[in-house]
Amino acid sequence: MKLYTFPPAPNPRRLNTYLGEKQILLSVELVNLTRAEHKQPQILAMNPMGGLPFLELDDGTILTESLAIMEYLEELNPEPPMIGHTPVERALTRRLERICELGVLTRVARIVHNTNSPLPDVNADPAIAEQMREELPRVLRMLDQEMGGRAFLAGDRPTIADCTLFGAWEFGRMFGVEFDSGLENLHRWHQSFLQRPSATWNPDPGTTSVN
Ligand SMILES: N[C@@H](CCC(=O)N[C@@H](CS)C(=O)NCC(=O)O)C(=O)O
Structure with a gap:
């Protein structure tokens, strides 16, 4: 999978922090928001909302929304639990x-x-x-x-x-x-x-x- 992100921005940063707590490594493509790279046609073709971060799965599925991405990764990597046990x-x-x-x-x-x-x-x-x-x-x-x-x-x-x-x-x-x-x-x-x-x-x- 591949993460499209720009960590100084707050939603990318919260996801990055989550990845760090889990020690998850994945392939990253930086999309510079300050240069409006998220408005490039190839990015909008994947994520018409244009917001970062988004995750491209190996089958081409695009996941947007930081919380949905964290919940997805939590299901794949349940330890250590970051959403509680019970x-x-x-x-x-x-x-x-x-x-x-x-x-x-x-x-x-x-x-x-x-x-x-x-x-x-x-x-x-x-x-x-x-x-x-x-x-x-x-x-x-x-x-x-x-x-x-x-x-x-x-x-x-x-x-x-x-x-x-x-x-x-x-x-x-x-x-x-x-x-x-x-x-x-x-x-x-x-x-x-x-x-x-x-x-x-x-x-x-x-x-x-x-x-
Ligand atoms: N609800 C989305 C928000 C995504 C979002 O808007 N990200 C900001 C960066 S924090 C962005 O890409 N903004 C660019 C813009 O609005 O043009 C999430 O939780 O990931």
């Missing part, structure tokens, strides 16, 4: 992952793209960025409280929720989105997560890492 652990992990994507990653991305987007031809709307800046702290405070003294969002092992939050946090950091210093548990988690091999994982040593 039905309730799996539901709680998925709950946190959805909160991290919809509540954090999406808002961080909208702040960046409506102020200082690295993508060409984006119509920035500062009012949207402002609204997202107002909404973001509440969900982060909730995650910070829920995490408490745990090592990871869902407990003592990393899960797909950590991968999504890490992708969002790193993208925000890269573009000056401020995370309140009062989020002590999340800042501790982030500092510790930065030390993990998954934070800089290159799933295809044949390509230059752009993390």
Whole structure:
């Protein structure tokens, strides 16, 4: 299989982090979003939505959506479990992952793209960025409280929720989105997560890492 991706972007980054936690290696084709390479006809022919990442399976099937790709790879590589063991652990992990994507990653991305987007031809709307800046702290405070003294969002092992939050946090950091210093548990988690091999994982040593 082959992964089409651009790891500095938050959805590619969360998938890369997942691959790193699993130590999965696969063939990668870098598609530079900042040069609009995802709008090239050969990419749109595979993925008409144009978004990254997407995975091309050996039979030519194209999988888009980072979460669907993580779930697919989790079924192929169940160890170590990144979505929990038991039905309730799996539901709680998925709950946190959805909160991290919809509540954090999406808002961080909208702040960046409506102020200082690295993508060409984006119509920035500062009012949207402002609204997202107002909404973001509440969900982060909730995650910070829920995490408490745990090592990871869902407990003592990393899960797909950590991968999504890490992708969002790193993208925000890269573009000056401020995370309140009062989020002590999340800042501790982030500092510790930065030390993990998954934070800089290159799933295809044949390509230059752009993390
Ligand atoms: N829901 C998709 C979103 C994919 C997506 O929009 N990716 C962004 C990078 S984070 C992208 O490729 N943006 C390019 C564009 O919107 O033109 C996922 O979870 O993978």
